[in-house]
Amino acid sequence: MSEKFDAIVVGAGVSGLAAAYVMATNGLNVAIIERGRKPGAKNVMGGVLYRKMMEEIIPEFWKEAPLERPIIEQNFWLLDHNSVVKTGYRGMEWADMPHNNYTVFRGKFDQWFAEKCVQAGALLINETAVKHCIVKDGRVIGVETDRPEGDLYADAVILADGVNSLLAKELGLHTEWRKDEVALAVMEVLKLSADKIEERFHLNRGMGATIELFGDGTDGMVGTAYVYTNQNHISIGCGALLSQMSERTTTPYELLERFKQHPMIKPLIEGAEPCEYYAHLIPEGGYRSVPPLVRDGVLVVGDAAQLVNGIHREGSNLAMTSGRFAAETVIRAKEANRFDRQTLSHYERLVRESFIMKDLKKYKTASKTLEDNPDYFHHYLPAVNDAMKEMFTVDGVSKSEKQKKIIKRFLRNKSVLGAARDGIKLLWAVK
Ligand SMILES: Cc1cc2nc3c(=O)[nH]c(=O)nc-3n(C[C@H](O)[C@H](O)[C@H](O)COP(=O)(O)OP(=O)(O)OC[C@H]3O[C@@H](n4cnc5c(N)ncnc54)[C@H](O)[C@@H]3O)c2cc1C
Numbered sequence: 319m320s321e322k323f324d325a326i327v328v329g330a331g332v333s334g335l336a337a338a339y340v341m342a343t344n345g346l347n348v349a350i351i352e353r354g355r356k357p358g359a360k361n362v363m364g365g366v367l368y369r370k371m372m373e374e375i376i377p378e379f380w381k382e383a384p385l386e387r388p389i390i391e392q393n394f395w396l397l398d399h400n401s402v403v404k405t406g407y408r409g410m411e412w413a414d415m416p417h418n419n420y421t422v423f424r425g426k427f428d429q430w431f432a433e434k435c436v437q438a439g440a441l442l443i444n445e446t447a448v449k450h451c452i453v454k455d456g457r458v459i460g461v462e463t464d465r466p467e468g469d470l471y472a473d474a475v476i477l478a479d480g481v482n483s484l485l486a487k488e489l490g491l492h493t494e495w496r497k498d499e500v501a502l503a504v505m506e507v508l509k510l511s512a513d514k515i516e517e518r519f520h521l522n523r524g525m526g527a528t529i530e531l532f533g534d535g536t537d538g539m540v541g542t543a544y545v546y547t548n549q550n551h552i553s554i555g556c557g558a559l560l561s562q563m564s565e566r567t568t569t570p571y572e573l574l575e576r577f578k579q580h581p582m583i584k585p586l587i588e589g590a591e592p593c594e595y596y597a598h599l600i601p602e603g604g605y606r607s608v609p610p611l612v613r614d615g616v617l618v619v620g621d622a623a624q625l626v627n628g629i630h631r632e633g634s635n636l637a638m639t640s641g642r643f644a645a646e647t648v649i650r651a652k653e654a655n656r657f658d659r660q661t662l663s664h665y666e667r668l669v670r671e672s673f674i675m676k677d678l679k680k681y682k683t684a685s686k687t688l689e690d691n692p693d694y695f696h697h698y699l700p701a702v703n704d705a706m707k708e709m710f711t712v713d714g715v716s717k718s719e720k721q722k723k724i725i726k727r728f729l730r731n732k733s734v735l736g737a738a739r740d741g742i743k744l745l746w747a748v749k
Contacts, residue, residue, distance in 0.1 A: 323349045323441075325648050326461055326472040328448045328485060330357035332367075332424075332634050333620025334478030335431040336375050336641030337648075342438035344649050349470060350432070350440055351463060353447035358428030361480075362598035363634060364505065364546050364553050366528060367422045371635040375642055376434060380416060384426040386548035387526025388417035391519075395582070397534040397543075398703040402582045406529075413525055421526050421548050423507075451475060451485055451616065457658070458489070458615035473657045474648045475616045478641060481599045483622040491618060492609035497564060498689060499603030501541050501628065503557025504570040506578075507548075508590035515547050518586050530631060535577050538695040539563065540688045542631065543577050545586060552590055554578065557600060559689060570597055602628045605682035611669060612662040617644040625674055629681045629748070636674050643668040680749075687747035693732075693740060701728045 325341050327334045330352035338350045354360040366389065372379050390413050393406030412418045436442050443463075452460040452469060460471035477485050481500065486492060512523075519527045526547040535543025541558030556577050563570065577583060601607070601624040608624050611617060619625070620637035627636060647665035651657050669675055688694050705724040709717075729737055 321349075321470060322460075323347050323470065323472040324652055325349075325474045325476060325645075326351065326470055327440075327476045327478055328461060329478035329480055329620075329622070330354070330428060330432050330442065330444075331361050331478060331480055331620060331637065332428065332431065333622075333637035333641040334476065335428065335435055336638040337476045337478060337619060337645040338435045338440045338641075339375055339431070339438055340642050340645035341648060342435055342440040344645075345439075346649065346652060348435075348440040349472070350435060350442045351446050351448055351461065351470070352432075352442065352444050354444065356429055356444055357432035357442070358425040361424040361428055362503075362505065362596040363422070363424045364544055364555060364631070365422055365424055365634065366419050366546065366631065367427065368419045368632070368635040369416055371638045373416065375638060378416075380420070382430075384422070384430050386421040386423065386551075387521075387524060388412065389419050389421065389528055390521070390525045391527040393527065393529040395529055395531045396699050396702055397531045397580065397582060398700045399534055400581060401703045401707065402531075403702050403706050408527075413522070421528075421546050421553070423548065448479070448485060451477075451489060453489075456614055458613065473615070474651060474662070476641070476644050476648070477616060477618045477622050478620050478637075479622050481601050481621040483618070486609060486618045486622055489613060489616065491613065492607075495601070495603065495607070495624075497561035498559050498685070499601065499607045499624070500560050501557045501600045501602045502560050502563045502570055502597065503541075503555055503600050504574045504595070504597045505553060505555025506574060506592055506596075507594040508552045508554060508587055509550060509593050510552055510587070510590040512550050514589070515550070515552065519547055521547070533695055533699045534580065535583075537566075537568070537573060537576070538692065539566075540685060540695070542628075544631070545583065551593065552587055554583075554587060559602060559685070560599070562689070571595075600628065600633065601626045602685055604628070604685060605675070605678040608675075608678065611666045612659055614659045614662075615657050617647065617662055617665050619644045625669075625678070627677050627681065629684050630677070632677075639672065639674060640669055643672070681747070684747040687743055691740060691743070694744065697730075697732075698728070698740070701730075 324346040391408035539558035543556035619640040625636040
């Protein structure tokens with residue numbers, strides 16, 4: 319297997335495939351190494367895939383890619399034990415091509431994407447794990463795989479090996495992620511007929527909806543729960559920071575079962591048959607956890623570089639765009655025949671100047687603000703539910719009396735100054 323490529327991509331997730339596709343279509347000799355039986359076999363996602371970022375790699379991909387439903391409605395629910403405050407948006411413009419985003423099954427989608435890479439000329443090597451990067455004189459020049467005599471060499475290596483990111487860690491680009499830098503997410507795929515999905519989510523034929531839930535879906539831990547509609551399946555999941563999850567006696571599986579039994583969720587999934595269950599980490603460290611993205615001969619993309627916007631449930635789009643940027647950088651480096659850190663730092667610049675770093679920077683304190691003050695989920699979120707109940711319950715109590723009760727509820731065990739400070743901190747965290 320000892321062979322030299324222009325570029326080696328480690329990992330056939332969406333970041334690695336995006337990088338490989340862009341390089342292969344530009345004439346580079348590319349190898350993709352995937353430890354799974356096939357691309358997608360090990361990849362977990364809710365999963366909403368964003369059209370714009372995929373289209374920048376394969377124009378009009380929606381005409382042939384295996385997609386589940388275009389999303390025409392996105393909901394955000396503040397969930398308490400027995401109630402919910404709902405907000406969201408439904409737009410019929412999202413029902414028309416090209417859609418805003420789609421639900422996908424990564425198993426099918428990644429396999430299709432990998433086939434496109436192969437058609438473009440990339441070599442896909444499945445069932446092969448990269449054990450180490452081969453470093454010579456401080457520069458990455460290839461990878462050592464778990465195959466006998468399985469060393470491969472390249473001018474550039476792109477690490478797209480996902481959240482565990484062992485190879486970047488070994489190169490000293492970062493240390494072990496702290497428990498508050500990753501969320502543990504669990505999800506289940508439930509089989510339900512298309513008719514029932516459309517009836518329960520009030521959807522026209524073939525259209526889809528998403529629900530993101532804060533509060534009781536994660537038992538008040540910092541994280542989210544979600545329900546997504548596929549063609550004939552519902553994806554349901556929840557996840558919270560590992561730092562909080564590991565302090566609980568409840569297992570992630572029990573958390574998901576509890577969520578499925580919630581009175582607001584149960585009717586949506588009634589009679590649906592469990593098909594698959596997954597558990598996976600999500601990088602949640604944000605802006606401050608993004609490691610150096612390049613070294614001599616090597617670039618890090620996607621989850622391996624902590625490029626996830628947890629506040630907006632965006633990961634696949636940051637992964638695909640970072641993969642594309644890395645590929646464009648390697649193409650440029652090839653033209654100059656220079657693969658040193660300085661030349662590859664073009665990739666860091668592209669990431670920094672794009673929505674990726676700008677969005678991560680915007681929310682750089684959000685997760686920590688929520689983690690440091692449990693009152694956001696345990697006090698204020700139930701208080702919002704109680705406020706809505708108070709206002710919508712017609713019981714002969716005057717509205718100004720109700721207003722006073724609501725304010726009193728918000729200030730229970732709190733000073734006005736303390737509540738104002740919490741409000742300002744939250745606004746500051748998402749400003
Ligand atoms: C439960 C859950 C729900 C999510 N929902 C959404 C969503 O709705 N929308 C969204 O945009 N994002 C979502 N995300 C995030 C999204 O899935 C990730 O951000 C995205 O998959 C990152 O892509 P990637 O290519 O960087 O990594 P991955 O998709 O994790 O791919 C990494 C690949 O590298 C391979 N690999 C690892 N190590 C090696 C090795 N040593 N040798 C060879 N191969 C290796 C793996 O097998 C894998 O195929 C979700 C994540 C989870 C866990």
